[in-house]
Amino acid sequence: MGKVALGPQSLVYPMPAMLVGANVDGKPNFMAVAWGGIACGEPPMISVAIQHVRHTLKGIKQNQTFSVNIPSVDLVKETDHCGMVSGAKADKVRACHFEVFYGQLGNAPLIAQCPVNLECRVVQILNLGSHSLVIGRIEETYVSEECLTEGRPDVDKIKPLTYVTSPAARYQGLGEVLGKAWSVGKRLA
Amino acid sequence: MGKVALGPQSLVYPMPAMLVGANVDGKPNFMAVAWGGIACGEPPMISVAIQHVRHTLKGIKQNQTFSVNIPSVDLVKETDHCGMVSGAKADKVRACHFEVFYGQLGNAPLIAQCPVNLECRVVQILNLGSHSLVIGRIEETYVSEECLTEGRPDVDKIKPLTYVTSPAARYQGLGEVLGKAWSVGKRLA
Numbered sequence: 001m002g003k004v005a006l007g008p009q010s011l012v013y014p015m016p017a018m019l020v021g022a023n024v025d026g027k028p029n030f031m032a033v034a035w036g037g038i039a040c041g042e043p044p045m046i047s048v049a050i051q052h053v054r055h056t057l058k059g060i061k062q063n064q065t066f067s068v069n070i071p072s073v074d075l076v077k078e079t080d081h082c083g084m085v086s087g088a089k090a091d092k093v094r095a096c097h098f099e100v101f102y103g104q105l106g107n108a109p110l111i112a113q114c115p116v117n118l119e120c121r122v123v124q125i126l127n128l129g130s131h132s133l134v135i136g137r138i139e140e141t142y143v144s145e146e147c148l149t150e151g152r153p154d155v156d157k158i159k160p161l162t163y164v165t166s167p168a169a170r171y172q173g174l175g176e177v178l179g180k181a182w183s184v185g186k187r188l189a
Numbered sequence: 190m191g192k193v194a195l196g197p198q199s200l201v202y203p204m205p206a207m208l209v210g211a212n213v214d215g216k217p218n219f220m221a222v223a224w225g226g227i228a229c230g231e232p233p234m235i236s237v238a239i240q241h242v243r244h245t246l247k248g249i250k251q252n253q254t255f256s257v258n259i260p261s262v263d264l265v266k267e268t269d270h271c272g273m274v275s276g277a278k279a280d281k282v283r284a285c286h287f288e289v290f291y292g293q294l295g296n297a298p299l300i301a302q303c304p305v306n307l308e309c310r311v312v313q314i315l316n317l318g319s320h321s322l323v324i325g326r327i328e329e330t331y332v333s334e335e336c337l338t339e340g341r342p343d344v345d346k347i348k349p350l351t352y353v354t355s356p357a358a359r360y361q362g363l364g365e366v367l368g369k370a371w372s373v374g375k376r377l378a
Contacts, residue, residue, distance in 0.1 A: 002334040003290070003301070009330040010233040011305055011342060012205050012226060013259050013349035014363060037201060037226030039238050040317035044199040047236055047322070049228050070202050076367045080374030095377060101192070112192070116200055126313070128229035128324070133236070135317070141198040145191040152356040153200060160202035162351065162363060167341040169371060174203055174351060175364030178265045182358060185269030188284060 010035070017079050017161035017171060020048050021067040021109045022059030028093050028100045028109035030069070031056040032083030034163040035131070044138040045123060049131040055087040060134055063107045064122040068136075069114035072159040073173050078113075079161060080171070103140050110142060115158040117142040199224070206268050206350040206360060209237050210256040210298045211248030217282050217289045217298035219258070220245040221272030223352040224320070233327040234312060238320040244276040249323055252296045253311040257325075258303035261348040262362050267302075268350060269360070292329050299331060304347040306331040 015034040022029060036048035046068055050057045060066045071079045078096040085092055093100060099112035103119045110117040120136030147157040161171050178184075204223040211218060225237035235257055239246045249255045260268045267285040274281055282289060288301035292308045299306040309325030336346040350360050367373075 003306070003331040004334055004337060005292070006330045006332055006342070008233045008327045009307075010227040010230055010235070010327065011259075011307065011330055011332075012207070012235065012257070013305065013344060013347055014203055014205055014351050015226065016201055016203055018201070035227035035230075037204060037236070037238075038199040038224035039236065039322045040320040041199055041224075041238070041240075042319035044197045045317055046199070046201065047226070047228065049226075049230070051230075068201070070200075073367055077373050077377045080368065080370055080372070081377045082374070084371055084374045103194070116202065117192070118198075118200065123317070124315070126324075128234055128312070130231035131229040133228045133324070135315075135322070138197045138199065141195045141200055142192040143195055143200075145193055148193060149356050153195070154356050155202060155353045158202055161367065162203050163370065164344045164363070167338050167343045168369065170369050171367040171373070173364035173367060174353070175362035178262055178350065178360040178362055179269065180357065180359050181269055181352065182273055183269070184266050184360070185271070185273045188266045188270045 014162040014164060017071060017163040019069040019071055019079060019082055019111060020056055021069060022056050023063055023107050023109055024055055024059035024087060029056050029059060029087035030082050030092055032079050039135055045135055046138055047133055047135045049133050051131055057132060065105045065108040066120050066136060067108045067110050068118040069111040070116035070160055071114050073161055076161060076171050105139060115144045115147040203351040203353060206352040208258040208260055208268060208271055208300060209245055210258060211245050212252055212296050212298055213244055213248035213276060218245050218248060218276035219271050219281055221268050228324055234324055235327055236322055236324045238322050240320055246321060254294045254297040255309050255325060256297045256299050257307040258300040259305035259349055260303050262350055265350060265360050294328060304333045304336040
């Protein structure tokens with residue numbers, strides 16, 4: 001099995017398609033972020049990588065709060081729109097018809113239409129080069145009622161998007177269930 | 190659309206199923222990691238969250254290098270096995286029949302059977318609570334020859350796994366293509 005060295009690349013499969021939100025000058029704004037993931041279990045934390053110039057980052061710094069919203073496959077156009085347009089030039093909330101609500105932190109805007117919403121307080125912002133890595137503590141988790149099964153978030157109802165970059169940037173849904181974790185590995189031997 | 194507050198949860202959809210590798214006391218070891226993602230674009234960096242006691246973390250600290258290997262759907266059993274068993278007690282490389290190779294760093298073990306391999310040098314390790322967030326600079330990217338299309342990594346040939354935690358922890362493949370990024374959002378209006 002031959003390997004080809006391609007030089008340093010930011011190549012992880014799959015990536016989540018997240019909508020990161022913040023109030024910028026008091027107005028809710030959202031951007032699409034694929035670069036990020038859970039950073040700690042206890043307390044629960046998440047990291048998102050954002051270019052320094054981004055409008056949403058300005059709001060994160062102003063309030064030291066932000067949100068991570070998980071869109072469903074139904075929101076693929078809105079998600080892509082939030083990745084293409086800057087909130088400095090356009091009102092993305094209006095264009096996407098987002099219904100915004102606030103939780104316990106009071107100034108981290110959350111998108112009602114997204115089935116999962118994480119309300120976060122900034123723990124640390126690292127300047128890593130082209131991007132700031134924003135690490136936030138997840139203070140509260142909101143899930144749409146109709147996406148719960150016996151009180152637990154249900155991925156089959158949430159229907160999340162994934163963002164894939166190569167060979168072409170595109171969005172995909174989740175596919176076939178391949179096995180239970182902490183279980184299928186027992187059958188190795 | 191009603192929302193239910195579930196308390197702080199580490200709930201992101203979807204997560205990647207990555208195999209993070211390091212030489213521990215000179216011997217290659219791999220663990221399954223779902224908590225992580227790209228942390229910077231230029232230079233390319235990745236973050237992975239690892240519990241302090243984990244055997245692989247010991248190796249990462251010893252060498253200040255590690256690898257991130259993206260398994261394909263064919264490796265679901267091996268991936269789960271690497272998440273269930275500690276390298277302190279068992280030789281996972283042998284159990285999984287992994288063919289290990291080394292790249293330019295010399296001591297970050299890479300898995301030949303995984304279609305994508307990132308070779309990383311530690312930039313920073315943050316103690317965030319239950320987990321250490323290891324941030325690494327991606328020094329080289331290796332892709333299996335048969336997973337390239339016109340020289341670019343092709344997700345349809347790579348066939349990555351995704352790890353989903355709720356309502357039950359399981360592995361899924363990627364599904365339907367929903368739209369091109371930087372494109373489908375134009376159709377919003």
